[in-house]
Amino acid sequence: MHYNEIKQGYFIARPNRFIAHIELDGQVEVCHVKNTGRCRELLTPRAVVYVECHHDPRRKTKYSLIAVRKGSLLINMDSQAPNKVVAEWLASGELLPGLTLLKPECRYGTSRFDFYVETPQQKLFIEVKGVTLEENGIAMFPDAPTERGIKHLDELAQAVRYGYAAAVIFVIQMRGVTRFTPNRRTHAAFAEALRRAQQAGVQVLAYDCDVTPDGLSLGKQIPCCF
Structure with missing residues (x-):
């Protein structure tokens, strides 16, 4: 973008x-x-x-x-940019080849997830989180407590229990970090919710970005550490 x-x-x-x-x-x-x-x-x-x-x-x-x-x-620092680059990525077919449906802002339960997608093999809810916090080469989320974030993770886990696939994608809005981790110091409850979601079958993915003053594009996958 x-x-x-x-x-x-x-x-x-x-x-x-x-x-x-x-x-x-x-x-x-x-x-x-x-x-x-x-x-x-x-x-x-x-x-x-x-x-x-x-x-x-x-x-x-x-x-x-x-x-x-x-x-x-x-x-x-544009909080709308992560959704835009993930939408471009999904539309390109790189993440999910054979994509047959891409629907942004889709309701499930009491949450509105960023994307709902379908392929011949699965039906998938995706939530995107932008990451701007970095310390010593480690990207972290959130930078402030987020009860809404916990709710999203718990409902993604519920979707998996009902037969859907689900993923949370942390878009790290910079290049140069070595790994991603939930910010337990700022919001331990979010870190626990992320662990619960992963154990329930929610995919937890993190990608860095190539950033220029006038653009942003998705980079490479970054290890997630809990």
Whole structure:
């Protein structure tokens, strides 16, 4: 996936989870943050950021925050991007050859999963989680407690018990990590729910990404450690 008209700037402040103040061409601009997570380890004073410029007069802000540099890493922060790259990947047939149905935003039980797909061999629910948290080369999720995430995992496990296949895909929005692990320190209950789901037959997959200031594409599979 690609973005249009990208500019480089510097992070100044984040008054709330929806907007940030950034410096662009020597001027302070208000920018929409496309990620409501905490991202405290990313949005540090004077961090180099990349924003997309919009020319829609109906928008409240002219810019959207797309990516940020953290040391040698370039990290995509767009929370909508993981679903888009997984949709492209599924449509290409690389993950599931012989795909006959691809349906986004599909309800099951009390959850709405990101994708429902069918092949001649299986019916599969897929939930996608974007990952922007990294420590010492290890990617982790979540960066804040997520009861919604636990609910998704438990209902994926229930779907497996009723004869469906199910998977959760962690899209690591950077390149350069060695493995993925649930962030037990931040939300131990999510880590336990992920273990329960895997034991119930839910596939747990993690992939890194090739990130540029104006694009994101799925990379290689990364080991998952519990």
